[in-house]
Amino acid sequence: MIKGEILDPFLHYLAVEKGLARNTLEAYSRDLNTYLAFLEGEGIASFAETTKVTVMAFIQRLQKKGLSMRSITRALVALRGLYRYLSQEGYLEVNPLEDMELPRLSSTLPRVLTVQDVERLLAQPDAEGPRGVRDGAMLELLYATGMRVSELVDLPTSGLNLEVGFVTVRGKGGKERIVPIGEVAMERMRSYLEHGRPVILKGRESPYLFLNNRGARLSRQGFWKILRTYALQAGITKRISPHTLRHSFATHLLERGADLRFIQAMLGHVDISTTQVYTHVNQEYLKKLHRQFHPRA
Numbered sequence: 001m002i003k004g005e006i007l008d009p010f011l012h013y014l015a016v017e018k019g020l021a022r023n024t025l026e027a028y029s030r031d032l033n034t035y036l037a038f039l040e041g042e043g044i045a046s047f048a049e050t051t052k053v054t055v056m057a058f059i060q061r062l063q064k065k066g067l068s069m070r071s072i073t074r075a076l077v078a079l080r081g082l083y084r085y086l087s088q089e090g091y092l093e094v095n096p097l098e099d100m101e102l103p104r105l106s107s108t109l110p111r112v113l114t115v116q117d118v119e120r121l122l123a124q125p126d127a128e129g130p131r132g133v134r135d136g137a138m139l140e141l142l143y144a145t146g147m148r149v150s151e152l153v154d155l156p157t158s159g160l161n162l163e164v165g166f167v168t169v170r171g172k173g174g175k176e177r178i179v180p181i182g183e184v185a186m187e188r189m190r191s192y193l194e195h196g197r198p199v200i201l202k203g204r205e206s207p208y209l210f211l212n213n214r215g216a217r218l219s220r221q222g223f224w225k226i227l228r229t230y231a232l233q234a235g236i237t238k239r240i241s242p243h244t245l246r247h248s249f250a251t252h253l254l255e256r257g258a259d260l261r262f263i264q265a266m267l268g269h270v271d272i273s274t275t276q277v278y279t280h281v282n283q284e285y286l287k288k289l290h291r292q293f294h295p296r297a
Contacts, residue, residue, distance in 0.1 A: 006047065007032055010085050019173035023150055031075040032082060034062075047086055052096045055079060076100070111239065113248045118143060120234040131213070133196035135226055137188040138210055138218075142242065144185035145169070146249035146267050149242035153218050155209045157193075162186055171268040179266055250275070 011029055014020045020028075038058045044050060055076075062072050080097050087095040113121070122139050126132030142152055151169050159168040165181050181189070201215050208217040223242060231240045250263050264275040 006086065006091065007036065007082075010082055013085060014081070021150075021172040024172075027074060028078040028081075031078045035075070035079060047083075048092060050096060052100065055097060055100070111241075111244055111247065112251045113236070113238075113240070113244060115252060117234070117236055118245070118248055118252075121230055121236060124230040124233045127191070130196040130199035133188075133192050134200065134210060135230070137185075137192035137196065138223065139227070139230065139245070140185040140188045141167070141181065142245045143249055144182045145179045146246045146263075147179070148246060149220050149223055152242075153208070153210060153220055153223060156207045157209045158207070160189065160209060162189060162193075169268065175268065177265065177268045 083095050083097045086092045125136035147169055165186055166178050167181055169177050169179055200211050204215045210218045212218045212222055253263055264272050269275045
C-alpha cells in the first residue's frame with residue numbers, strides 16, 4: 001500500500017516537476033524500495049509511524065551491509081526528498097527529517113588515463129570489421145566530447161552533424177548542449193556510418209546511432225564490457241569505466257590550457273563547482289611532474 005499510494009507518485013513528481021535524469025530516478029527507486037522493505041520487516045505499515053530514529057536504524061542497516069558512504073548519502077537524499085514531499089502533500093503533519101544534515105563526503109579525485117593510455121585504448125578496435133568500426137567510433141566520440149555513457153547510447157543519428165562537426169547531446173534533466181567533434185572522431189564516425197552501421201542493421205531501422213549485434217540500441221552495460229575488453233588489450237591495468245574517459249577528456253583539456261568555463265559547457269555541468277574538481281587533478285599532475293623532474297624534489 002505504501003508503495004502504490006506514495007512512492008510511485010513521488011517518483012513521477014521527481015521526473016516531471018524536478019526533471020531528474022532516468023539514472024537518478026532508478027537509483028532513488030532502488031534506495032526507497034530498500035527502505036520500504038526495511039519498514040515492512042520492522043512491522044511499520046505507515047510513514048506516519050516513522051521517526052528520525054527509524055531512519056537512523058535504516059542507515060545503520062546499510063552500514064552493516066557494507067555500503068559506501070556515497071551510496072548511503074544518496075539514500076539519505078532520496079529519503080529527505082520523500083519526507084519533504086509527504087509533508088507538502090499533507091500525508092505527514094511533521095517531517096522527521098526536516099533538520100537532518102547530510103554527512104560530508106570526502107572530495108575524491110576522479111580517476112583519469114594518461115594521453116598515452118588513451119591513444120593505446122583507441123588504437124585497439126579492428127577497423128576491418130563492422131563491430132570494430134563501431135567500437136572505434138564510440139570510443140573516439142566519447143573521448144572527443146566527454147559525454148556520459150548514458151548520453152552516448154541514447155544518442156540518435158539526428159544528433160550527429162558531420163558537416164559542421166558538432167553533436168547535440170541530451171543531458172540530465174533533458175537539457176541539450178552542443179559539443180564540437182574533432183577531425184579524428186569525425187573520420188571514425190563517417191567510417192562507421194558508411195561501413196559499420198548498415199552492416200549491423202541488416203536492413204532494419206533504428207533511430208539510435210550505436211547499435212548492438214541485433215540492431216537494437218546498445219546498453220550501458222554492453223558498452224562497459226566493450227570498454228573493459230579493449231582496456232585489457234591495451235595493457236591498462238588500472239580500473240577503468242566509461243566515466244574514466246569523461247574525466248580524461250576534461251583533465252587533458254585543462255592540462256593544455258582550456259578555460260574552465262569552456263570545459264563546464266562541454267560537460268554539461270550546471271554548477272562550475274562540479275567542474276572545479278579537475279583543477280585539483282591538474283594540481284596533482286603538476287606535483288607529479290615536479291617530483292619526477294626537479295633535482296631537489
